[in-house]
Amino acid sequence: MWQMYQEKHPQVIPKVSLSFFWQYYHDNFNYPFGRPQVDVCSTCEELNIKIKSPNLNDVAKRVAVAELLVHKAKSKKFYSALQHEQSEEGKNEKHVLSLAFDYMKTISIPKLPVQELYYMRQISVNVFGIHNLKDNKTTIFLYHEGVAKKSPNEVCSFLNEYLKSVSDQYTELRLFSDNCSGQNKNQALSRLCLYLTDSGRFRKVTQYFPLRGHSFLPCDRDFGIISKALKKNDRIFTVHEITQIILQCSSRFDKFTVHEVSSDVVFDFKKWQGIFYKKSCVSQETKGKQTKKEDKVSFQISSLFMFEYNSDSKGCIKAYPNINGIVSHTFLMSKTKEAVCPPANLAYPENRVPIKKPKIEDIKKLRSYIPQEHSLFYEEIYNWPTIDCEHNVVDSDFELEQTELD
Numbered sequence: 001m002w003q004m005y006q007e008k009h010p011q012v013i014p015k016v017s018l019s020f021f022w023q024y025y026h027d028n029f030n031y032p033f034g035r036p037q038v039d040v041c042s043t044c045e046e047l048n049i050k051i052k053s054p055n056l057n058d059v060a061k062r063v064a065v066a067e068l069l070v071h072k073a074k075s076k077k078f079y080s081a082l083q084h085e086q087s088e089e090g091k092n093e094k095h096v097l098s099l100a101f102d103y104m105k106t107i108s109i110p111k112l113p114v115q116e117l118y119y120m121r122q123i124s125v126n127v128f129g130i131h132n133l134k135d136n137k138t139t140i141f142l143y144h145e146g147v148a149k150k151s152p153n154e155v156c157s158f159l160n161e162y163l164k165s166v167s168d169q170y171t172e173l174r175l176f177s178d179n180c181s182g183q184n185k186n187q188a189l190s191r192l193c194l195y196l197t198d199s200g201r202f203r204k205v206t207q208y209f210p211l212r213g214h215s216f217l218p219c220d221r222d223f224g225i226i227s228k229a230l231k232k233n234d235r236i237f238t239v240h241e242i243t244q245i246i247l248q249c250s251s252r253f254d255k256f257t258v259h260e261v262s263s264d265v266v267f268d269f270k271k272w273q274g275i276f277y278k279k280s281c282v283s284q285e286t287k288g289k290q291t292k293k294e295d296k297v298s299f300q301i302s303s304l305f306m307f308e309y310n311s312d313s314k315g316c317i318k319a320y321p322n323i324n325g326i327v328s329h330t331f332l333m334s335k336t337k338e339a340v341c342p343p344a345n346l347a348y349p350e351n352r353v354p355i356k357k358p359k360i361e362d363i364k365k366l367r368s369y370i371p372q373e374h375s376l377f378y379e380e381i382y383n384w385p386t387i388d389c390e391h392n393v394v395d396s397d398f399e400l401e402q403t404e405l406d
Helices: 002-008 018-028 042-052 058-086 115-119 152-164 187-198 218-231 239-248 269-276 357-365 372-382
Strands: 096-103 107-109 123-132 138-144 172-176 204-208 256-260 306-310 316-320 329-332
Touching (some): 058 172, 096 152, 107 239, 152 269, 357 372
Antiparallel strands (some): 306 316
């Protein structure tokens, strides 16, 4: 804008400086400008390209416009449900507990302002957040990659641990999360929700999932606050230091609660769910000989966006292809009529998850940069069980979204 002003008014003397132009604009106009888009929905982008394309005829463009309108209408269903929980009407539902949860981007330690660090592997620290939509408080579960992984076992264990401290006044649970199949939308978490109603802990549980690319959650705002605070620290060495940064990063003193996780709180929900519940089945509405084989509907979790579990219908999942839609199917998942027991087996019986050997070797090379007060933490890391790179294991530095769900 300043350059355009200079070109349009070359006769103005003395010339207006950029700093003066900016200050005048800020004081007298101060119109905001949008930031460059990031994490755009791939479907929205594809349809917008079709609509703007000069090579498509009007019929094809009208079809693309219609598809985009339907897609956006579906995406708004999730946010409408989310906004209801944060509205006055939602907050007045005293019997309802509403939670949003997700993993934050991995944090690496040690964090140091030295050039050598750029070429070194570091220890990954995982941050799992559960945001209470009613009181706007967030509980953080914090651990490094040698304690646990980022799988359905962790998500189910942390959610179950959180619910143990919840008051009995809550009889209904509503859960909001993204579509990440390896963590949030999977068979294990679905069966945990079923167990919560089968055991009588909640009368009703509802899960909501957004369309891919339209999954901004309140957790993401929390993670933004944490990320901003972490950037202000040029040296971070331990998990406990991250805990202290999180506790102090909000102006609201009780905004965050942090649990430093140990392996003995992570249970094997993936194996447990197969003991008491089926992996898939045909819906109650389409089972039987009267329905043709091609018309039968099976439980395909990736194509469903809302689940309801009710204590009056034990062992059953009511699934919707659209949030609060008219069409739904009921799936009887229970294998037995006996009472379902919670998982008793730990996901990591050794209480440790092996770390890749080259990563430990790189951490050892940074020994000279570690202050004395943090030496005990790193001595434990140096002696941590290791695994060779040749082994077929998933590196906890990366999130893998499965196409075939567990």
